[in-house]
């Protein structure tokens with residue numbers, strides 16, 4: 517299979533973990549006889565430095581000419597004082613909007629071998645396997661008006677949470693579709709006791725539910741959801757929610773897996789061009805130190821292989837390699853216990869590649885004797 521993959525490393529650890537994903541994908545291409553053409557574009561702070569804007573037109577063009585997009589992370593203290601319209605994060609919001617990436621799918625699965633690394637009891641982590649479907653191109657991150665006016669104590673600032681019914685319906689439909697292929701339960705998270713937009717969200721969820729009689733729908737207020745996520749996380753199957761709520765709840769949920777460095781995601785459009793990105797940010801506190809956990813990025817690349825290219829076997833091979841390496845006790849600093857050896861980002865990637873190569877050798881031996 518011949519595919520073009522646009523890589524947007526971004527800033528901070530985004531660059532380090534992207535290098536790792538590229539190496540892993542190169543091994544997959546070689547083993548399975550695919551041709552992956554990697555193109556590279558600027559986004560975020562590095563784009564501001566080189567082109568003066570967080571999302572240059574040429575980056576968008578590069579993405580539109582690709583079969584899928586991989587993104588690292590954007591942002592960092594260097595660009596904290598940029599004008600709001602020219603912050604690195606604006607580049608990320610803009611690419612989501614421009615490519616129509618309305619559904620951000622964030623799977624949360626607790627690896628048994630990492631249970632010790634989570635602050636939760638084993639009993640709480642048992643059976644944790646849910647997906648957060650976060651609306652990604654509307655809500656509080658995009659509503660207008662947004663800005664500041666006035667001065668002194670009279671200065672005011674405004675952000676707007678606005679949705680059209682159409683935007684709400686398509687994300688809720690995406691959640692029901694996902695739940696249909698899973699445990700058939702959607703938890704729609706809102707703040708309908710206070711927000712008008714949430715009341716419309718809730719009504720729309722009820723309307724969509726009628727098309728999916730086999731799927732259970734429950735509504736949960738976001739403050740309760742934040743609590744239930746850590747009290748009884750195994751109760752969830754598919755959570756669907758507004759942009760900001762989903763952003764916050766998914767970082768919270770990452771703690772169940774042991775580290776924010778473990779959570780991958782796919783950002784899906786309706787036109788078939790999807791983007792894959794780890795849930796974490798650019799982690800300025802460890803950037804440039806070869807310390808970042810690259811697994812969220814590697815698992816995002818696996819999601820790309822499955823969702824964009826239909827390469828189930830290849831995606832599973834990457835996921836099995838991650839599982840194998842973790843089972844063997846290999847850990848970057850975010851996952852290692854005090855007495856465990858700490859691997860660098862590059863060493864972790866080398867372990868994943870080695871595991872893929874070993875697996876491949878075993879498959880060849882089995883084929884030879886079949």
Ligand SMILES: NC(=O)C1=CN([C@@H]2O[C@H](COP(=O)(O)OP(=O)(O)OC[C@H]3O[C@@H](n4cnc5c(N)ncnc54)[C@H](O)[C@@H]3O)[C@@H](O)[C@H]2O)C=CC1
Pocket residue numbers: 529588589590591592593605608776777778793794795796797798799800801802807808809810812850
């Ligand atoms: N998708 C994106 O590009 C995102 C960008 N950001 C940006 O990133 C910058 C830093 O934001 P923070 O609030 O610090 O969030 P962050 O997600 O970058 O880091 C939070 C904490 O988790 C740790 N961490 C994150 N990913 C890790 C990994 N792969 N391996 C090991 N440890 C990891 C960091 O070291 C830090 O202690 C900000 O400029 C923010 O706007 C934040 C979230 C998402």
Ligand SMILES: CC(C)CC(=O)C(=O)O
Pocket residue numbers: 605608609763795
């Ligand atoms: C950096 C923000 C724009 C978004 C964020 O935190 C995220 O998408 O997880």
Ligand SMILES: [Mg+2]
Pocket residue numbers: 763764767795
């Ligand atoms: Mg976030």
